[in-house]
Amino acid sequence: MTRHVHLRFAMAFGGHTIRPMSSRITKAVIPAAGLGTRFLPATKAIPKEMLPVVDRPAIQYVVEEAVEAGLSDVLMITGRNKTTLENHFDRVAEIEALLEARGETEKLDRVRAATNLADVHYLRQGDPLGLGHAVLRAYQHVGHEPFAVLLGDDIMAGGSLLSRMIEVHEATGASVVALQEVDPAMISSYGVAAYDASSSVEDGVPGAGPDTIQITGLVEKPALEDAPSNYAVIGRYLLRPEVFGVLEQTKPGAGGEIQLTDALQVLAANREELGGVVGVVYRGRRFDTGNKLDYIKAIVELAVDDPKLGPALSPWLKQFAASIGE
Ligand code: G1P
Numbered sequence: 001m002t003r004h005v006h007l008r009f010a011m012a013f014g015g016h017t018i019r020p021m022s023s024r025i026t027k028a029v030i031p032a033a034g035l036g037t038r039f040l041p042a043t044k045a046i047p048k049e050m051l052p053v054v055d056r057p058a059i060q061y062v063v064e065e066a067v068e069a070g071l072s073d074v075l076m077i078t079g080r081n082k083t084t085l086e087n088h089f090d091r092v093a094e095i096e097a098l099l100e101a102r103g104e105t106e107k108l109d110r111v112r113a114a115t116n117l118a119d120v121h122y123l124r125q126g127d128p129l130g131l132g133h134a135v136l137r138a139y140q141h142v143g144h145e146p147f148a149v150l151l152g153d154d155i156m157a158g159g160s161l162l163s164r165m166i167e168v169h170e171a172t173g174a175s176v177v178a179l180q181e182v183d184p185a186m187i188s189s190y191g192v193a194a195y196d197a198s199s200s201v202e203d204g205v206p207g208a209g210p211d212t213i214q215i216t217g218l219v220e221k222p223a224l225e226d227a228p229s230n231y232a233v234i235g236r237y238l239l240r241p242e243v244f245g246v247l248e249q250t251k252p253g254a255g256g257e258i259q260l261t262d263a264l265q266v267l268a269a270n271r272e273e274l275g276g277v278v279g280v281v282y283r284g285r286r287f288d289t290g291n292k293l294d295y296i297k298a299i300v301e302l303a304v305d306d307p308k309l310g311p312a313l314s315p316w317l318k319q320f321a322a323s324i325g326e
Helices: 002-014 058-068 083-088 093-102 105-116 131-136 161-172 184-189 242-249 260-269 292-305 310-324
Strands: 027-032 073-078 119-124 147-150 154-157 175-181 191-195 212-220 231-239 277-281 285-288
Touching: 027 058, 027 131, 058 073, 058 083, 058 147, 058 154, 058 161, 073 083, 093 105, 131 242, 131 260, 147 161, 154 231, 154 292, 161 175, 161 231, 161 277, 175 212, 175 260, 184 231, 191 260, 212 260, 231 260, 231 277, 242 260, 260 277, 285 292, 292 310
Parallel strands: 027 073, 027 147, 073 119, 175 277
Antiparallel strands: 147 231, 154 285, 175 231, 191 212, 191 231, 212 277
């Protein structure tokens, strides 16, 4: 009850302080409580976030991305079966001692990198009521500060999307979501943005710079004919804390789940009181590792990029591609 009142207070109070949210953004929330059913039986005993991509579990790429953008306080919202996740970001004294004794310093550095990367906290989601519910669980940890949400399935290769989103938040005071133009055939798998087309995407929202759009509404997983645009929300968000108060009031939506998209729709529709939502259009590479085909592509592309593996893999890959023809 106390928490309930407090959230409402935060929301009402936030209504008068739209612009300078001067506190530097330091916190990232990573929802990682999904069951990974698309990867069964591989994910029967290990979480999907721990599936390896080249030489690291998928989740490590996401934590590295947060840290690169200056967000070293990471809260993972986990579920059952996630102890391996916690173990991965913790020390393993025996392995470190062994590598040290053998003088295998390069391996030792790589093992330690995962441990020293960030200050990682864990919270269990409890009931799996949807992404919006997972984000609401972060309230106690985040408090009244803007924060980032990174979905554990998405790996963004190259570029500095998150830093750009922080810049846009600082310039506009709005919540910010990452968008990608997707094939219409895929649109119903995403949250989709309606936007104000009065300024061109190239020029962007005044003050926010190129490749930004003012979002006027958001809809979760629309049928193709109902999709307001081809701009899909991809797994990176920078949210004003008012989202917690809105999420508390958000009823289950698409799929019977409490949807983050539905709360963002409220923020977008209440620009004066809640700061609005700006979209940053991302044109870099993104892999949805929750999808088998994209997971395989991520491994191949990132291995080709790897300075040690790439030179040996690329010629083999060309030969193999030629052998299977068109
Ligand atoms: C979630 C969000 C959706 C977003 C997508 C990006 O959906 O609910 O709005 O577009 O992530 O990957 P999910 O993929 O969990 O079904």
